[in-house]
Amino acid sequence: MKRKKSILYSKKAAPYIFILPFLLSFAFFWIYPLFSTIKMSFQDIQPAQTTFVGFDNYKKLLIDPAFHIAVGNSFEYMLLTCVILIPIPMLFAVLMDSNLVKAKGVWKAILYLPALTSVVISGTLFRLMFSEYDTGQMNILMHMFGFASIKWLKFKATGLGALLILACWRWTGVNMLYFLSGLKGIDKSLYESAEIDGANAWNKFRFITFPLLKPTSIYVLTISVYAGLAMFLESFMLWAGNSSPNNIGLTIVGYLYKRGIEKNQLGYASAIGLVLLVIALIINMVQLVLNGTFKKEAD
Amino acid sequence: MAAEKKEKIRLSYKQKVLSAISSAFFGILSFLIIFPVIAGLVASFRPGRELIRKGLSINLDISTMNLKNYIYLFAGNADSIKFFTWFKNSLWITFLSVVLTLIICYFVAYGFAMYDFKFRTPLFFLVIATMMVPFEILMLPLYKEVISLKLIDTVAGVILPGICSASTIFFFRQYMLGLPKELLDAGRIDGATEFGICIKIMLPITKPAFASMAILCAMGAWNNLLWPLLVFRTSSKFTLPIGLNTLLTPYGNNYDVLIAGSMVAIIPVFAVFLAFQKYFIDGMTVGAVKG
DSSP states (O other): OOOOOSGGGOTTTHHHHHHHHHHHHHIIIIIHHHHHHHHHTTEEEOSSOEEEOTTHHHHHHHTOHHHHHHHHHHHHHHHHHHHHHTHHHHHHHHHHHSTTOSSHHHHHHHHHGGGGSOHHHHHHHHHHHTOSSTTSHHHHHHHHTTOOOOOGGGSHHHHHHHHHHHHHHHHHHHHHHHHHHHHHTSOHHHHHHHHHTTOOHHHHIIIIIHHHTHHHHHHHHHHHHHHHHTOOHHHHHHTTSSOOGGGTTOOHHHHHHIIIIISOOHHHHHHHHHHHHHHHHHHHHHHHHHHTTTTSOOO | OHHHHHHHHHHHHHHHHHHHHHHHHHHHHHHHHHHHHHHHHHHTTSOHHHHHHHOSOOOOOGGGOOSHHHHHHHSOSHHHHHHHHHHHHHHHHHHHHHHHHHHHHHHHHHHHHHOOOTTHHHHHHHHHHHHHSOHHHHHHHHHHHHHHTTOTTSHHHHHGGGSSOHHHHHHHHHHHHTSOTHHHHHHHHTTOOHHHHIIIIIHHHTHHHHHHHHHHHHHHHHHOOHHHHHHOOSGGGOOHHHHHHHTOOTTOTTHHHHHHHHHHHHHHHHHHHHHSHHHHHHHHHHHHHHO
């Protein structure tokens, strides 16, 4: 083949030109901010001057009660969403995948709809449903069972409950779709041979479906952990702003927002962000090990 | 023989019952899921003051219902002008970010999928790395950066940081890896430039991937709240979610626009979803299947 000199024909230069936009974006909008937030976390940033303060921001975090509450809330929310929003959508998907259910398309579409609604709208709807007045949906429900009205968003347990219900409302359908697509990849003949061996429905689930769904489960687990730890807007909308009574709805990102944006303490907020980053990276490593990524070749 | 036949009928009867139960189960579940939206819809026909006082009560008392909120929303007063400005801004930002994201990510993915080059694996690892850090951590330094670049309160400031979306690159690359590379060599023999091959040969066969990604990016851009909330300061530039969010004053005097506006904001999204459901699901589940 004849070698053309023009760069337009160069197979060597071409890939770098194609990926150039990524490299630029990576440098400007990822590496630079990442390093600048690491730097800021060791600084006290005032409008007039910036001073290096070493680990002071981190030391303050260690004894900051609001930060501890925020970390606790984020972890509670993350753990509970994982406990609820993985097994239940998985079972729903298995049921949906069986030939028992009629009008599948309709149910799938409806279950997915909440994921399309902006968090502003869903948060507003749920705040109204969890209103403390007698006429809010949840209190009407309580009256039906003979209980008194509850001030849902004023107490820790009920506030967290409201957040979880909002999370279930938004993500059940999405997670179910993930599992459904995982189920599609399972070879149907496995079930047939299991049937010949006399396996019942439970055994088929236990020994075929569940193990073969592992990659999907790990994926859903990963995104749930991330979304759970970085949750902010749901709480922001449910309490109509970033402040909830006794910080019952405060999350790590909520606290970062409060310190960094509302109080303009960029150094302190950066330290909060880095704590979250370290947590995220640890979880990532654990996930990669569980997934066996290191055993496989990259790519 | 007869016994066997009986068994079969009994089984199918049992299956019918099971089928009815599971269908009913999903019916009830779907009702619970759609209930808040219906309650919101019903509430949007009531005075906004009522909402603040009574919450989202779903009594279907027709006598208190009217179209006033919607008439107010479409009437051309100060609030409605704001609402439609936000709506227009949202459309524009969604359009721009979808078009730019798709074009850029398509080229980047093409580079990663179709060439063997020295630093391919480490560079692609960087793409994956950007997916591993939650955006919220970079939000503050990005905010500072956008201020110093004088992009604060501009559309560019909202769109640029997210334009090279790792998940979109990942999806395109995944799709292209499934296509035969021989096509490219055929193009080279015909004397096409590398860029020409990318456009004339590859682009037409990646159309389905474009559809999925366009819808996914559009959803993200249309509903994006956190970043535009930081970047935009002038209310005439707000997108719909930020605008609706500003209506949430403790006094509740704007609930008329808020609730009717929310319903109007949901409708285009639902319509797009119902029309392109398949592409939604393809685009969304690509990561899950790969694992």
